[in-house]
Amino acid sequence: MRVMLIGSTGQLGGTLMEVLAGEDLIPLTHADLEITDRASVQRTLEQHRPEVVINTAAYHRVDECESQVEKSFAVNCFAVRDLAVACRSFHAALVHFSTDYVFGGDKRTPYTESDLPRPLSVYAASKLAGEHLLAAVLPEHFIIRSCGLYGGTGSRSKGGNFVETMLRKAEKGETIRVVDDQVLTPTYTPELARKVAELVRTRHYGLYHITCQGECSWYEFAAKVFELSGLNPDLRRATSDEYRTPAKRPSYSVLENARLKCLGMDNLKPWEDALADYLEGRRTSRGSAVAVN
Numbered sequence: 001m002r003v004m005l006i007g008s009t010g011q012l013g014g015t016l017m018e019v020l021a022g023e024d025l026i027p028l029t030h031a032d033l034e035i036t037d038r039a040s041v042q043r044t045l046e047q048h049r050p051e052v053v054i055n056t057a058a059y060h061r062v063d064e065c066e067s068q069v070e071k072s073f074a075v076n077c078f079a080v081r082d083l084a085v086a087c088r089s090f091h092a093a094l095v096h097f098s099t100d101y102v103f104g105g106d107k108r109t110p111y112t113e114s115d116l117p118r119p120l121s122v123y124a125a126s127k128l129a130g131e132h133l134l135a136a137v138l139p140e141h142f143i144i145r146s147c148g149l150y151g152g153t154g155s156r157s158k159g160g161n162f163v164e165t166m167l168r169k170a171e172k173g174e175t176i177r178v179v180d181d182q183v184l185t186p187t188y189t190p191e192l193a194r195k196v197a198e199l200v201r202t203r204h205y206g207l208y209h210i211t212c213q214g215e216c217s218w219y220e221f222a223a224k225v226f227e228l229s230g231l232n233p234d235l236r237r238a239t240s241d242e243y244r245t246p247a248k249r250p251s252y253s254v255l256e257n258a259r260l261k262c263l264g265m266d267n268l269k270p271w272e273d274a275l276a277d278y279l280e281g282r283r284t285s286r287g288s289a290v291a292v293n
Contacts, residue, residue, distance in 0.1 A: 099146070148185055163275070186275065215254040
C-alpha cells in the first residue's frame with residue numbers, strides 16, 4: 001500500500017511512521033508540503049500518486065485559535081477540503097484526524113459517532129467544519145476523532161506532552177495543580193496508530209472514534225502517572241474556574257468506539273495499561289541512553 005503521511009515528525013505522525021514501516025511510505029514534513037497551498041497539494045499528490053493519504057497536520061494550539069480564527073479555519077477546515085479534492089482527483093483515500101472537543105460536554109456517558117456535536121471553541125468549530133467538508137467532497141475517507149493524545153515520538157519538538165510535563169514538575173519539586181472537573185480518555189499514540197493502520201485496510205470508510213478504554217479526569221491522569229512512577233509530589237485538585245483560558249473546554253469528552261465495536265475491532269488497551277507501557281518504554285530508553293554514554 002502506497003501511503004503518503006503528512007506531518008511525519010509530529011507526535012502522532014512519528015508513531016505512524018513506525019507502525020507503517022512495512023508499507024510503501026512517503027513521509028512529508030511541513031518543509032515538504034504546506035497544506036494551505038492548494039497548488040502545492042495538487043502537485044504533491046500528482047507527483048507521488050498515493051493510494052492513501054494520512055493527514056496529521058493541524059493547528060491545535062487551542063487557546064491561540066480563539067484569536068487566530070482565520071488561521072484555524074485555513075488549516076483545520078479549508079486545507080482539509082483542498083486535500084480531499086486532490087485525493088478525489090488521484091483516486092486516493094484520505095485519513096484525517098479530528099477531536100473529542102467537537103462535543104459540548106453535556107453528557108455523562110461516552111459520546112458515540114451518532115451523537116450531535118456542539119463545539120465550544122474556535123478550534124473545535126474549525127475541526128468540525130473540516131470533518132463536514134471532507135465528508136462532502138470525498139466518499140473514500142476516514143475521519144478519526146481521538147482524545148488526550150500522548151506519546152514519545154515527536155513530543156520533544158513540542159515541549160513534551162502531559163505526562164512529561166507532570167514528571168518535569170515533580171522533578172523540580174513544584175506544587176502541581178491539575179483540573180479535576182474535565183473528564184477524558186488519555187490515549188497513547190501507538191494504540192491509536194495501530195488501530196488506524198488496521199482500519200485503513202478494511203476500506204470501511206466513515207467517521208470513527210478511536211481512544212483507549214475507560215475515563216478519568218486530568219487530575220486522576222496525573223495521579224496515575226505519579227503512582228506508576230513511584231513518585232509522591234504535592235499534587236492538588238483544581239477547577240476549570242481557577243484556570244480561566246481563552247478557549248472553553250468540554251467538562252466531559254469521553255468517546256465510545258462504537259463503530260469499531262460493530263467491526264469487532266475495539267480492542268484498544270485500558271488507559272492505565274497504555275500509560276504503564278509508555279512509562280516502561282520511557283525507562284527503557286533512558287536506561288539505554290545511560291548505558292551508551
